[in-house]
Amino acid sequence: MTKLESKIPDGPLAEKWTNYKAHQNLVNPANKRKVDIIVIGTGLAGGAAAASLSELGFNVSVFCIQDSPRRAHSIAAQGGINAAKNYPNDGDSVYRLFYDTIKGGDYRAREANVYRLAEVSNNIIDQCVAQGVPFAREYGGLLDNRSFGGALVSRTFYARGQTGQQLLLGAYSALSKQIGKGAVKMYTRREMLDVVKIDGRARGVIVRNLVTGKLERHAAHAVLLATGGYANVFFLSTNAMTSNGSAAWRAYKRGAFFANPSFVQIHPTCIPVHGDYQSKLTLMSESLRNDGRIWVPKKKEDAEKIQKGQLKATDIAEEDRDYYLERRYPAFGNLVPRDVASRAAKERCDAGFGVGSTGLAVYLDFKSSIARLGKNVIEARYGNLFQMYEKIVDANPYETPMMIYPAIHYTMGGTWVDYELQSTIPGLFVGGEANFSDHGANRLGASALMQGLSDGYFVLPYTMQNYLADQITVPHFKTDSAEFEAAEKEVQERINKLLAVKGDHTVDSFHRRLGLIMWDNVGMARNKAGLEKAIEELKALRKEFWQQVKVPGTNDGLNVELEKALRVADFLELGELLAYDALNRNESSGGHFREEYQTPEGEALRNDKEYMYAAAWEYKGDDQEPELHKEPLIYENIEVKQRNYKTA
Amino acid sequence: MDLKLKIWRQPSAHADGKFVDYQVHEISKDASFLEMLDILNEELVNKGEDPVAFDHDCREGICGMCSLFINGRPHGPDNAITTCQLHMRRFKDGETVTIEPWRAKPFPVIKDLMVDRSAFDEIIQAGGFVSIATGGVPDANAIPIRKQNADLAMDAAACIGCGACVAACKNASAMLFVAAKVSQFALLPQGKVEAKERVQKMVAKMDDLGFGNCTNTYACEAECPKEISVTNIARMNREFLVAKLS
Numbered sequence: 001m002t003k004l005e006s007k008i009p010d011g012p013l014a015e016k017w018t019n020y021k022a023h024q025n026l027v028n029p030a031n032k033r034k035v036d037i038i039v040i041g042t043g044l045a046g047g048a049a050a051a052s053l054s055e056l057g058f059n060v061s062v063f064c065i066q067d068s069p070r071r072a073h074s075i076a077a078q079g080g081i082n083a084a085k086n087y088p089n090d091g092d093s094v095y096r097l098f099y100d101t102i103k104g105g106d107y108r109a110r111e112a113n114v115y116r117l118a119e120v121s122n123n124i125i126d127q128c129v130a131q132g133v134p135f136a137r138e139y140g141g142l143l144d145n146r147s148f149g150g151a152l153v154s155r156t157f158y159a160r161g162q163t164g165q166q167l168l169l170g171a172y173s174a175l176s177k178q179i180g181k182g183a184v185k186m187y188t189r190r191e192m193l194d195v196v197k198i199d200g201r202a203r204g205v206i207v208r209n210l211v212t213g214k215l216e217r218h219a220a221h222a223v224l225l226a227t228g229g230y231a232n233v234f235f236l237s238t239n240a241m242t243s244n245g246s247a248a249w250r251a252y253k254r255g256a257f258f259a260n261p262s263f264v265q266i267h268p269t270c271i272p273v274h275g276d277y278q279s280k281l282t283l284m285s286e287s288l289r290n291d292g293r294i295w296v297p298k299k300k301e302d303a304e305k306i307q308k309g310q311l312k313a314t315d316i317a318e319e320d321r322d323y324y325l326e327r328r329y330p331a332f333g334n335l336v337p338r339d340v341a342s343r344a345a346k347e348r349c350d351a352g353f354g355v356g357s358t359g360l361a362v363y364l365d366f367k368s369s370i371a372r373l374g375k376n377v378i379e380a381r382y383g384n385l386f387q388m389y390e391k392i393v394d395a396n397p398y399e400t401p402m403m404i405y406p407a408i409h410y411t412m413g414g415t416w417v418d419y420e421l422q423s424t425i426p427g428l429f430v431g432g433e434a435n436f437s438d439h440g441a442n443r444l445g446a447s448a449l450m451q452g453l454s455d456g457y458f459v460l461p462y463t464m465q466n467y468l469a470d471q472i473t474v475p476h477f478k479t480d481s482a483e484f485e486a487a488e489k490e491v492q493e494r495i496n497k498l499l500a501v502k503g504d505h506t507v508d509s510f511h512r513r514l515g516l517i518m519w520d521n522v523g524m525a526r527n528k529a530g531l532e533k534a535i536e537e538l539k540a541l542r543k544e545f546w547q548q549v550k551v552p553g554t555n556d557g558l559n560v561e562l563e564k565a566l567r568v569a570d571f572l573e574l575g576e577l578l579a580y581d582a583l584n585r586n587e588s589s590g591g592h593f594r595e596e597y598q599t600p601e602g603e604a605l606r607n608d609k610e611y612m613y614a615a616a617w618e619y620k621g622d623d624q625e626p627e628l629h630k631e632p633l634i635y636e637n638i639e640v641k642q643r644n645y646k647t648a
Numbered sequence: 649m650d651l652k653l654k655i656w657r658q659p660s661a662h663a664d665g666k667f668v669d670y671q672v673h674e675i676s677k678d679a680s681f682l683e684m685l686d687i688l689n690e691e692l693v694n695k696g697e698d699p700v701a702f703d704h705d706c707r708e709g710i711c712g713m714c715s716l717f718i719n720g721r722p723h724g725p726d727n728a729i730t731t732c733q734l735h736m737r738r739f740k741d742g743e744t745v746t747i748e749p750w751r752a753k754p755f756p757v758i759k760d761l762m763v764d765r766s767a768f769d770e771i772i773q774a775g776g777f778v779s780i781a782t783g784g785v786p787d788a789n790a791i792p793i794r795k796q797n798a799d800l801a802m803d804a805a806a807c808i809g810c811g812a813c814v815a816a817c818k819n820a821s822a823m824l825f826v827a828a829k830v831s832q833f834a835l836l837p838q839g840k841v842e843a844k845e846r847v848q849k850m851v852a853k854m855d856d857l858g859f860g861n862c863t864n865t866y867a868c869e870a871e872c873p874k875e876i877s878v879t880n881i882a883r884m885n886r887e888f889l890v891a892k893l894s
Contacts, residue, residue: 052782067703068769070809071711087789123783130785132778132832132839134802141792159802165710166805173777180773188766211758240705275676279683280707388709391726391733394678457782506693508686552693557660558701558759561693 004257004616004631007418008112013637014094017116020419021462025469032057035468036220036476038205039063040192040247043072044164044449045432046226047171048456049464054178056461058468061218062175063190063207065242070172073228073240074432074452077164078285078385080146080156081449083121088145092153094118099638101447104150104337105412105440106590106606107640108263108614110633112419113437120458121450125157127457131170135159147290148445150337150645156446161285161384167449171456190216191563192247193494195223195254195428196487202428203477204484206491210563213555215491217484219477222427222464225251226456229411229433231264233571233578234523235515237408238270238283244567245574248415248434256423257616257629259416259436261574262582265443265591266524267409268341271392272361281407282392284364285385286445289334291369291378292402294341296353296362298322303353313355313363313401324348328601332645339442339591339604340645342406346524347602349405356403365401406524410448412439412591413581416616416631420463421455424616429464431455436614441590495555498565503548507564510545514568514575517541522579527595531583535576542572577617577626584628587611599642608640649675649741653688655700656748658757661764665757667746681724681734682707682714702761709733709873712808715815716761717748722812722871730810730873750811752820754858765811767857768825775849776829778838797835804831806874813868813876819860824868826854827884828876834887844891851888 009016027035035058039050042064054060064072086092097118102109125143129135135157136144145154159166178184189210196204196217204219230245231237252258269284297303298320305311324344326333336344345362348354355361370378375398379386386397393403415423415430417437422429432452439447521534545568553559588597588604589611597605613630620627650673658665672691675684682704689699705713714731718724724734739745749757754767805828813824830847833839839846862881869878 048782055781066705066711066713067765068712068809070769070772071705071713073706073711076706076708076710085788125788126785127782129788130778130780130838132801132836134798134805134832134836135788136802137793137795137798139795141794142789159805162710162806165808166802169805173772174782176769176773177777177779179769180775186769188769240711241707242705274678277676277679277683277687279680279686282708387728388733391709391729391735392680394735394737461782506690508690550693552696553698558762560701561699 004629005418006110006631007420008110009419013111013115016112017119024462024466027465027469027472029057031472033059034472035059036061037464038218038220038223039226040205040224041072041226041228042069042172042175043074043226043228043432044168044171044452045456046224047072047168047175048453049224049226049431049460050184051171051174051178052457052461053464054183056465060183061185061187061220063187063192065189065191065210067188069175069186069188070169072168073243074449075165075168076240077449078161078283079148079287080158080163080446081124081167082148082155082444082446083125083157083450084118084155085122085125087143088154090153092155096153097121097155100151101438101444102440102638103643104444105442106604106643107440107608107612107635108260108589108633109438109440110614111635111637116459117438117451117454120454123458124450124453128167128170131173133159133166133170146287147335149286149289149335149341150444158287161287161382164449167453171453192227192250193491193566194250194487195425196484197254197425198477198481198483201426204479206487211558213557213559215488217479217488219479219484221468221471221474222429224429224431224460224464225415225434226431227434229414230571230574231408231411233514233575234408234518235511236273236278236281236519238267238281241280244571246567246570249570249574251415251423251425251428253619254425255619256425256428257416257618258414258577259614259616260413260581261578261617262522262585262592263412263441263590264408264578265338265410265412266342266406268338268345268406269364269404270407270409271389272356272358272403272405282388283407283409284389284402284404286338288364288382288385291373291381292334292364292366293323293368294325294334294362294364295321295323296348296355300352303355303359306355307357307359309357322353329645331647336645337442337444342524343593345406361403361405363401364404366397367401370398410443412436412441412443416614420466421460422463422467427467429460431460441592494566495562498549498551498562498569499555501546501549501551503550505548506550507561507568510541510549511564511568511571513541514572518575518578522582525593525595526582528583531579534579535583538572538576538579545569545572580626581615581617584615585611649677649736649739651675651739651742652744654744654746655761657700657760660759661756675736677735677737679736680707680732681718681736682732684736700761701759704732707732710808712810715750715763715810717750717815719746722750722815723873728873728875730808750815752814754820755811755814768809768811768822770857771822771826771850771853772829774853775846778833779842791837793836801832801835804828804835804876804880807876808874810873812871812873814859816867816871817860818865818867819863821862821868822854822859823862823881823884824872824876824878826850827880830884830887831880834883843887844894847884847887848891
């Protein structure tokens, strides 16, 4: 039986990572080229890890779903990346970044991992600057910082509203350097459909060539999944269209435990839903909350008139506006963490004070900042975001407040990994959003980029090497073994089965229905009855999918409907586990809000006595209940408290 | 609104392609252009026909995956946006919309509206990086950089690698794409160290791959969704000349 072993090194918190590196096993340079590594995904974690591992001398093969390793969804992160540099001299430190991250995560993350993340955050900024990432600078030539939610210091580095793009292009340039040298083999337009295990260890993958439809076998001594999150289980999210949970889900079905799937982040500032043909939601960076003030009308009759189109935002007098975040959380104001801001918006809209034609929106207003700083300054800071908003909504945010509403954005849950970022399948490592490790129940803004690059540049190159040290005498694996044969056959059968259904409903129609069940019952507010209902509905929908889905075409060539069908088939199962985990967790923490568990003021109410653990689920068979393994979370360096953003 | 669509259909790289007419009905003016194509594809699937293949991913104008030559312009009639940011309010009820793939020899068609842009990756692999490995780098504030230069580098670095510049150019030149990367690094002290080698390698690779020459029509700048300026091309030419002369 697999046992959870977090492998946290001994010693004081601040020395754990240093001690680990000092005592870990290494592979000598001549032996590194005898060892093969597969990396799936070329976002920040995958791209950075692939480049760094290849620079060390390992043989690296990299796979991505897009047409180029420059396009993974890390690219869409707008606002910035945190680091504990304390350049502004405002009291930041490694400990404070660690503390804010643990607190922001509502005390559901592992101390040692988070401390390491805070520790290497500074190296990331150095690395990116050396790569030629054009971060924003002051007139004196030094780097500029801004503030993000959940922090009282300015520790966020940024490149206009395109920080994710610039960091990803940095990792892409490092990866391209290695590809150009012939040190990395790059495979584009490939999707991973299974992990191959030999003698209990991960030794390869089955991928589908999306252009030819051909299934391919690839073998290695170790496999790294950096395949992002599973937010698209909700159909509408801010994730890219191809972002999916299949790699992680296939690993789960091969024995990698899946942790805290119910910890999903709902981002407070997205453009509201506008029609049933809508394909995705667009995020407006959290950085906007630096200068934008969030409000709804104080009077319900004003809100109703706005909903009917009889009044405009600009018609509401200053004294009739309710800046509800500033009212409820005087210390953090508009910069409360994302889960808190999202729930506060939902509370106002549910109470009837929402704006827009649906009543499901609040205002984000720049009027006072424009008056204070001038339009030029606001344009320099957020010009591209304002343009993006105007193109979608057809309204000018310099003149009228933006309308925003929360949307599914990020998944804190993911494949369970130990301190070395290794899953419960030996040799299968998981980095970036795909793992569960650093953000607990809620991620702070500008911390996803930090974690992806921390895992990729500074953690995995060490920990994977530690694992590979005793693998140097293991010869390169061949792909004609029985294990590869069997794995490929299973994938082929799954494809054949989907093509053979020949039902009446498109894949998207199932995906939309899945999304609605998830959003209504497993979204921003959850309760026991709703979750139980959702699980039943999901089971029924899964059954219907396999009887009714319509996948045209064949497997011989490009077939986008087939790609989507494979992903939705996995999402239907993953959604059920998500609901199951939410039902199991009888508390509210971070992004997981159970209506039964709240304070009289409507804040999330944790139950530390019974739920201070990471829930790692083990797959037991398609119609079996998964088995829960608990990893207790032990806080030795931080006092566990009720989160408070009302006072400093 | 109702629209007539003329869409380029081509089953595979080596097959012949042709325009096929379609109609879509009752499209909301608030729908995005790609959502309009989603609706068409859902109808095609329901009728048992092969849906139209097109590249897209982030649908917020940053990944560079979407392409499409719409009514004779890369990324359609609006300036400074990608196809995924284009909304149907830009079209009139009853209008005929022609949709083609990027057309350039170095970007062969894969299927329908999808093209292979791996030539861009090859150009970057030839020299579009700073030759440093992970670790052992100086503190991020060790080298101050003039804000004006950092801003110009950022203007150039905003390129999303979509290929609209090549599609817009009558010579299928990749000068704007290459110049953006060369400029970004030439403007920063970290990139200056190997600026001479970089510009020569990247230009040589661009020529090898069959991209055409620049004849200063500025069509690339006009169609670039990120408004990358042709002054970057001037900077690249200067860098190239200096590298050749020294």
